[in-house]
Amino acid sequence: MHRWGLRFLGLSYLLVVLAAPVGLVFWRTFEHGLGPAWDAVTTPAAKHALLLTLEIAAIAVPANTVFGVICALAIVRERFPGKGIVNALVDLPLALSPIVVGLAFLLLYGRNGWFGSWLAEHGVQVVFAFPGMVLVTIFVSLPFVVREVVPVLREIGTEQEQAAETLGASPFQTFRRVTLPAIRWAVAYGVVLTTARALGEFGAVSVISGHVVGKTETMTLHVEERFQAFDYTAAYAASVVLALVAIATLVLMSLFKPKEEVRR
Amino acid sequence: MAIVARNVTKHFGDFAALEDASIEVPSGSLTALLGPSGSGKSTLLRVIAGLETPETGTVELDGVDVSGQAARKRGVGFVFQHYAAFKHMTVRENVAFGLKVRKRPRAEIRKRVDELLELVQIAGWADNYPAQLSGGQRQRMALARALAVEPKVLLLDEPFGALDARVRKDLRAWLRRLHDEMHVTTIFVTHDQEEAMDIADQIVLMNHGRIEQVGEPRELYEEPANEFVMTFVGPVNRLGESFVRPHDLELRDEPNGQTTAGRVERIVHLGFEVRVELRLEDGRDVWAQVTRDEAEELELAPGGEVFVRPRRAKIFS
C-alpha cells in the first residue's frame, strides 16, 4: 500500500519540479513550427554566441582535465603539508556563488584591480573580454575531474604501479600504460561534468563579460539577452539547444557512471 | 515448541531452492540443517522464520499453522551469519531492541539486558558499539539479542561461518552448553559436517533442495541412506560398487584369501592417527586410517606391500 503512495509522491514531485517545465520549453519552442525556431537559432548573434561558448569550453575543459589528473595524483599518492587545504580549495568552486566568482576576477584583473593596471599598460584586456570569461569558466568547472579521479585512484592502490616498476617501467611509462588506463572512465565522467558546467555557466560570465552582443556573449547570456528583448522564440530556441546538450550530457553520464552507483 | 515444515517448495527465478521439503523438529532439541552450498538449508530456515514465503507448503509451530504469519509475529529468534548488528546502536541498545519494540518498562529492559550480557559473557562491552567487538563477541551479542524476547524457537543461519576456526570450535561448544541450560528448540544451519556431528541432537542432511536423510549423527554416519550422505558425512573410499570408510579398511602383512594386495604410496602422521595412501594391485587408489600403534606393528613404509580387506562396506542400489 505505502509502496504506491511513495511512488506517487516521489514521481509527482519530480514531474512538477523537473519534467514538466523542461518538457514545456521544448513544446513552446516548436509551437510555431520548426522554421522560426531554426531562424532564431541561426542569427549571427546566436551563431557567435554558440561559437564563443564552444571556444571557451575548448580551453577550460582540457586545462581542468590535465590539472584534474595531476592534482588527483598529488592528493592520493603524495604526502605534503597543506594537503587538506588543497582538498578544500578544489571543492571551493562548488560552494561559491557564481556572482561572487565573477566579482573576484573582476577585482583581480579589472581596471582598478591588482593586476589591472599592469595589464592595461601591456594592452591586455582580461575583463569584459575573452580571457576573463575563460578564467571564470575554468574556476567554476575546476573540481569535477579531480573529484571523480581521486576515489578511483585510491581504490586501485599502488600495487599495479609497483608491479610495473619491478618489471622495469619508467615513471612515465607506468603512468601512460598502467595508471591512465585504470582511471580513464573516471576521467571521462569528469570531463563530461566539466564540459556541462563550462557550457552552462551563466552568473560568473555575466559579471565579467560586459554583455557586448556579438562579442562577449555566450549561449547562456544570449538566452537572457533575447528574453529581456522579449524575443521569446529566440530565447526558447537557444534554450532548447542548451537543453539538448544537457540531455546528451545525461546520456554520456549514464554511460560513464562509476560502477558502484549503477549496481542494482 | 515442536516445528513441522511440510512440502515446502521455493524458487528464486529459475533456481529451485527447495523441492517438496518436509522436516519435523522435536520440541527442545538442537537440530542441524546440514548440506553443501545451494542445498536449500538457509532457505528452509528462513521459510520457517517467515523471512521467505514458499510457493507451496506449510509451517507449523507447536501444532499451529503459521504459514500466513509475518516473521515478526512468529516469536522466532534469528541469528545471522554476519551478525546483522545494528551498527549505529550500542551493544546494550542492540540487545534491548526487541524488548523496546514490545514497549516493556525501562527497568525491566535494563535488568533483562544485564542478565543476558552476563550470560553471553560480554557484560563489560555494554556501552560499546558493535564495530569495537570481535566477531565472536558480536555473534554472542546477536544471540543475546535474539534470546531477549524469549523466543519459542531459535534459528541460527551459519552462525559461526564468519569466524575463524578456533573461535568457531569454542562457540559451538558454548552454544551446546547454552542449549542444555535453556532448552529452547533450536535449529542451526551449517555446511560443516564436523560442527553438526559435534553438537546436534538430530541432523537433517539436504542436497539440491531436498532432504536426503534425517537422524542422529551416529545414524547418518553408520547407516547412510545413499552415496551422497555417506560421502558428505565422512571420508569414503570407493571400491567399485562399494563404499568403505578409511578406518574400516583393515591392513594386514599377509593375505588371507579375502584381501587385495596393495603398495604403500605415502604415509601421513596426523598426531594420533596415521593416514596410509595405497595403490591396489588393480590400479585403484585408496587410503586407510590406522592408529599409530597399528602402523608401527605392521612396519608400514612407502613402497612396502600390504594386504587390504574392508571390514564393512556399503552398497547402495
Place this chain on the structure above:
Amino acid sequence: MTTRAAALPRSSAASSPGGGIAIGLATAYLSLIVILPLAALVWQSGKAGRGGFWDAITDPQAVAALKLTLFVSVAVCLVNAVMGTIVAWILVRDRFRGQGIVNAIIDLPFALPTIVAGLTLLALYGPNGPVGVNIAFSRAAVLLALLFVTLPFVIRTVQPVLLELDREMEEAATSLGAGPLTTFRYIVFPNLFPAILSGVALAFARAIGEFGSVVLISGNLPFETEVASVFIFGRIESGDPASAAAVSVLLLVITFALLLGIGALRRWTTRHDRA
C-alpha cells in the same frame, strides 16, 4: 623467530621527482585560479575600512536579501531532505517501468544551464503558463527555482547508502517484532541520516549562491524577492564593488559556518564507525 627489517623512515616529501612536480603544478594552478581572485575579493571588501564594511553589510536592502536567501535556502534543504530521501527510496527499493529514465533525469539540474532552468520554470509557472499557475515575481518563485537546482543533491548522496544498507539488519529487526515503520525509524533512518546531511550541505551551498535560475522568475524586487547573489550583482553594476565584496565575504562566512556545523553534526552521527 624472524626479525623484521627496520622500517624505512617516512619522509613528508614527495615520493618521487614526478610527485614533486605534480604537487608544484597543482598548487600553482590552484593559486592562480582560486586563491588569487579570492584574496583580491577579501582585500577589496576591507578597502573601505571597518566602517565601510559594516555599513555595507547592514544596508537594509542587503540584510533583506540575505535574510530571504537564508530562509528560502533552509526551507529548500528541508524539502530536499524529505523528498530527496523518498525519491532515492523509490529508485532503490522499488521496481517500476521507466525507472532507468527517471534515474537519469535526476541529474538534469546538474547538466542544464541555470538560466535555462529559470526559463523553463517561468514558462510553466509564470504569467503565460498553461496550467494557470502564476508564481512569477513571488517568493514562491525563488523557492521553486532553488528546489529545481538542488534536486539531485540529497538523492545522489542517499542512493548509494541505501544500496549498501545491510538488509539483514532490517530482517533482524523484523524477526525481533518490529513493523515496517519501526524498522524505518530505528534502523534505516539512522543509517541514512549522515548521507542526508551530506546532501543537505551540498544543496545548501548551492542554494545560497544561486543566481541564474532565480534571476528571471523572481523579478528581483528589492526587499521582496531579491536574493543575495542578485543584490551583489546589482552593487557591481552600480559601480560599488566594495559593498559587493563586503556582502560577498559575509555570504561566504555564513556558508562556511553552516557547512562546518553540518559537517560536525555528520561526524557525530557516524561516531559508531570510528569508535
